Structure formats: C-alpha cells, structure tokens
Amino acid sequence: MSGLPEGSPSPSVQSLSRMLAGxxxxxxxxGAGISTESGIPDFRSPGGIWTRYDPRDFTFDRYVADPEVRANSWAMRRAFFATHARPNAAHQALVELEVAGRLAGVVTQNIDGLHQEAGSRHVIExxxxxxxxxxxxxxxxxxxxDGCGFTAPHTWALEQIDAGVExxxxxxxxGLVKSATISFGQQMPLDAVRRAQAEVAACDLLLVVGSSLQVYPAAALPGExxxxxxxxxIVNDEPTxxxxxxxxxVRGRAGEVLxxxxxxxxxxTLG
Structure with missing residues (x-):
C-alpha cells in the first residue's frame, strides 16, 4: 500500500492524502452521500424516501397522534431494510484510518448502522x-x-406486525414504540450532539463526506x-x-475518493 495507486489520482485527492498524512x-x-454507494437512496434524490412518502406525515407529533402514520412509518422502515445494504469502500477506508490510529471517530447523520457494520468502533449517530x-x-x-427505557432490534416491531399486531x-x-431515529419535530439527543461537538473541537482535521450540510445543528460542525x-x-459529488x-x-464519489x-x-505512515 505504498505510493499512489494506479489511475493517477486528481490533484485534489493527492492534496487530501497529504492532509491526512499530516x-x-x-x-x-x-451524511447520506456515503451510503448511496451501498444502494441506499438519499431522502431527496430520485428514488429517495421522500419521493414515495410525504415528509409532512412523519413529524414526531403526528406519529404520536395517528396510528395510520405509525403504520406508514413501519412500512417505510421495512422498505429501508429491504435493500440489504452493506458497507462500501468509503466505509472501509474510514475503518482503515481508524485502525491506523489516525481517525479518532465518526460523527454521522446516517441511521443505517453501516459504519459499525464495516468495523468502525467510535461512531456517534x-x-x-x-x-x-x-x-x-x-x-x-x-x-x-418519555419512555420507560425499553429498546429492541428493529425486527421486533416488524415481527409484531407480521404476527397481526397493527x-x-x-x-x-x-407506551408507544418508535424507530430510534430522530423525526421532524423531535428533540435532538443532547448527549450525542454534545459528544459530537467535543470530538470536533478536539480534532485537527474534520473530513466531511457525503453531507449536503443543510440540516442543523449538524451542519454547524464544520464551522465549529x-x-x-x-x-x-469536504468530499461530495455536488456543491454545498x-x-x-x-x-x-474534493468532487467525486466517496468510495473512489477515500x-x-x-x-x-x-x-x-499507515502501518
């Protein structure tokens, strides 16, 4: 793994290598752009979640108030996992950096768990x-x-529904059960946000991959x-x-760039 790989990486990728080395x-x-290469459409692109579901139906308050919204939410979760997504080259590259002692951790907006599946040990969701x-x-x-603390794998709810529990x-x-994701109108997990801010404050290089940087407070992290x-x-296919x-x-696909x-x-330097 010495030197640059065949294919003459672009000057921006070579600059990224030097910055990571230093x-x-x-x-x-x-953000979502790191997982699209695993077959998970982002929320707003063609084929994304919000082309099939109306985001206005998925606020926290509507989830609490309406059993039909809850039923649609479970259907959306079933469709989400039907892709059988696996970690891709971008996830693996971050694992390699962590194993080498260069990457302190991953802060992610993603809800798919692919970083942990790839082998990342320090992930803040x-x-x-x-x-x-x-x-x-x-x-x-x-x-x-305001729950009692009960948690379970997501398959628990789907098995309940398959058994006839509407x-x-x-x-x-x-009490009501819900996917352990943050819905529109739901309070952010303060502990996770504070830990993310602490990690960002202590780093000397923040590597932003696949985030549109439009959703706050997460989008405030680069400025911090x-x-x-x-x-x-910033590594992204599109401008932010x-x-x-x-x-x-660096413009390009996350897996190829990383x-x-x-x-x-x-x-x-890596071994």
Whole structure:
C-alpha cells in the first residue's frame, strides 16, 4: 500500500492524502452521500424516501397522534431494510484510518448502522439509528420521548406486525414504540450532539463526506471545527453551501475518493 495507486489520482485527492498524512486527530462527519454507494437512496434524490412518502406525515407529533402514520412509518422502515445494504469502500477506508490510529471517530447523520457494520468502533449517530426501536411513552409532548427505557432490534416491531399486531406497543409499560431515529419535530439527543461537538473541537482535521450540510445543528460542525483551528475537507459529488469554508473541496464519489486518498498516504505512515 505504498505510493499512489494506479489511475493517477486528481490533484485534489493527492492534496487530501497529504492532509491526512499530516493530521494527528481526524474526525469524519458523514451524511447520506456515503451510503448511496451501498444502494441506499438519499431522502431527496430520485428514488429517495421522500419521493414515495410525504415528509409532512412523519413529524414526531403526528406519529404520536395517528396510528395510520405509525403504520406508514413501519412500512417505510421495512422498505429501508429491504435493500440489504452493506458497507462500501468509503466505509472501509474510514475503518482503515481508524485502525491506523489516525481517525479518532465518526460523527454521522446516517441511521443505517453501516459504519459499525464495516468495523468502525467510535461512531456517534446524531440522528439516531434505524436498527433499533425504543419506547417513547404513552403520550410524549413537545417532541420529547418519555419512555420507560425499553429498546429492541428493529425486527421486533416488524415481527409484531407480521404476527397481526397493527400498532405495536411497549411490552413493559404499554407506551408507544418508535424507530430510534430522530423525526421532524423531535428533540435532538443532547448527549450525542454534545459528544459530537467535543470530538470536533478536539480534532485537527474534520473530513466531511457525503453531507449536503443543510440540516442543523449538524451542519454547524464544520464551522465549529474551524473555530477550534482544525482544517476542514469536504468530499461530495455536488456543491454545498459551506464549500467556501473548507480548506479543500474534493468532487467525486466517496468510495473512489477515500480509497485513493488513504492509499496515497503510503505504508510508511499507515502501518
């Protein structure tokens, strides 16, 4: 794994290799664009979730109030996992950086769990995870779950529905159960956000991969990284509103860019 791979990486990819080689504490901040290469459409592109479901139907308050919304939400989760997505080359490249001691962790907006499946050990999911369900209580208000603490794999709810239970409830307290993801109008998990902010404040290079940088408070992280003196790199297929904030912008598919950039670091620094 020494030197640059065949195919003459672009100057921007070579610059990314040099920046990764010179960094001591990298944090990756990932969005939907890193998972599209695993076959998971992003929410807004053709074939994405919101081309098949109306996002206005999936607010936290409507989920609590309407059993039909809950039924549609479980159908959406079933469709989400029907892709049988697996980690791709971009996920693997980040694992390689972590194993080498260069990547301190991953902060992700994604709910698919592919970073952990690939082998990343330090992952902060600021929008929750679709791989679990959780009790949110009988009648939570103001977007704040108020459950008893019950959690289970997402398959628990689907098995309940397959067994004829139209509206699964918590087996411990009878409260509503919901995918452990953050819905529109739902309060963000403060612990996860604070841990993400702490990781970003401590890094010397924030590697933003596949995020449109349109959803806050997550989109504030690159600015926070710069305020703390870190370099910011944005890897994305399309322009973002924060490209002007970055020290380096690399256009391209996440898997191709990260694989070439990590390979370009060289065996003398990765092993």
């Amino acid at each position: 960094a001591e504490r990298v944090v990756a901040f990932t 600021i929008h929750g995870t679709a791989r679990e369900i959780t009790c949110i209580g009988a009648l939570p208000v103001d977007g704040a779950p 509206d699964p409830r918590c087996p411990d307290c009878g 990284a710069r305020q703390h003196g870190a370099q910011v790199v 509103d924060l490209d002007g904030l970055a020290h380096l912008v 694989t070439a950039a990590v390979a370009g670091i060289g065996s003398d």
